[in-house]
Amino acid sequence: MRLLGKKQPVYCVVCKRELKHKYKPREEWKMDGYLCSDCHIEKTREFALKEKEPDVCAICKSDLGDVAVKPRWQWNMEPGTLLCQSCFNNKDADFNKKLEFCAVCNKKMGFIRYNPKPAWKINGQLCRSCWDQRNAVK
Numbered sequence: 001m002r003l004l005g006k007k008q009p010v011y012c013v014v015c016k017r018e019l020k021h022k023y024k025p026r027e028e029w030k031m032d033g034y035l036c037s038d039c040h041i042e043k044t045r046e047f048a049l050k051e052k053e054p055d056v057c058a059i060c061k062s063d064l065g066d067v068a069v070k071p072r073w074q075w076n077m078e079p080g081t082l083l084c085q086s087c088f089n090n091k092d093a094d095f096n097k098k099l100e101f102c103a104v105c106n107k108k109m110g111f112i113r114y115n116p117k118p119a120w121k122i123n124g125q126l127c128r129s130c131w132d133q134r135n136a137v138k
Contacts, residue, residue, distance in 0.1 A: 012036040014043075027079065057084040059091070102127040104134075 010019045013033035023040035025031040028047070035043065055064040058071075058081045068082040075091060083091065100109055103116070103124030114131035116122035126134070 010034055012039055014039040055082050057082065057087050059083060059087040098124040102130055104130040 010022060011017065011033075012019055012035055013025070013031055014035060015038070017036050019034055019036055021037060022034035023037060025033075025035055025040070025043065026047075029043055031043075055068055056062065057064055058077065062084055064082055064084055067085055069085060069088040071077045071081055071083055071088065071091065072095070075095060101107065101124075102109060103122050103126060105127065107127050109125065109127060112128065113125040114128060116124075116126055116131070116134065120134055122134075
């Protein structure tokens with residue numbers, strides 16, 4: 001029987017104590033549920049002190065050293081991914097080209113842009129004339 005107005009108690013994933021304040025674990029901890037403050041601090045310390053592997057670029061797999069750049073959120077890359085400066089610049093230039101120019105005719109895009117239909121298998125956006133040509137073909 002469920003009581004009205006009462007919430008189910010929530011327990012810590014690690015120590016099984018009932019929680020007054022819930023702390024959500026980070027994704028890389030791979031834990032489901034909530035933590036108490038003591039366990040959250042302990043897990044944070046544990047992961048902060050863990051010896052890290054040397055960072056490598058996600059694209060070219062070269063060692064980053066002390067120059068690491070986070071990718072832009074629009075690029076849909078995995079969280080925590082790092083890039084070297086040259087790969088970041090290449091990816092940024094490619095992204096801007098897809099955004100500013102038609103994927104078919106390379107004409108500079110105006111204010112209105114058209115997204116291709118998935119059946120066309122075109123990566124990027126289209127100008128009006130290219131979209132109309134593709135849409136007319138059946």
